[in-house]
Amino acid sequence: MSTMQDKSQREDDGYDFTRQVGHLLRRVHQRYVAIFQNHISDPQLTAVQFTTLCALRDRGPSAQRDLVDYTAVDQATIRGIVARLKARGLVELGPDPEDGRKVIVMLTSAGAELLDQVIPAARGITELAYGELNPAERVALDYLLRKMLAS
Template sequence: MAREKNLPFETTLLVRDCCLCLHMQRAARNLARIFDEVLRPLDLTNGQFSLLMSLNRPEPPTMKDVASLLAMDRTTLTAALKPLERRDLVVIEPDPEDKRSRLLSLTPAGHRLLAQAFPLWQQTHEAIEKPFAPGEVDTLRAQLRALS
């Protein structure tokens, strides 16, 4: 049987230096750690903050709409909602117009926690953006939206 040839190490270096997915994952993990640390005193993760913020709407969204916004499948969203529901931050109710669908809304406690968390998010976001030249962060956001 012929021995398979291994990829050369130079290929590993090429992927390390060029892979958009790798660089996005690293940046996302770093940003997640920063925001997790800032939100920890409120017993929130960055993902929970994003989820709560996605529910801050005039009308309760459906699970489908929130899952789409957060690029999650509904099973993952359901799992993410459970601890927030246990903390009385979120309510999940049947949609009166479609009993198969669920509507998500913040409770008064969820609104209060989100109001506490937002200034922390805002200050941290400003600090992260500060080293960038004017317009660079807006360009980055546009490029990330194009990839998502």
């Protein structure tokens, strides 16, 4: 089939990938990550590292498996994130007091201090990510995203 015929067939089938939810979600995520990196007050901190630090602050010392569940980040990625945060002195590793075979990740005082410093910027990043959505649209977006995740 020629290129012109391929294009004609695509136009006829009515499928426009740019209008598909997966494509739109990916683009929104890319936009969010760019906003985060451009506005976070610590340029070495990634959005996923920030999420991991927040999970440790909120949940307390955690096994890496638990961090996977809390953050929805895969096991291999969380291992790398923990290693980078540890190298910066933001987390430390230690034995689980209930099961000495397990290693837990703990937020250090430096990690807690960094969170205190960057959370105001993170709030601003959320505002920038919402863009021109009005308050009702923001609530609707949050509701719909959570509903999609629950199904």
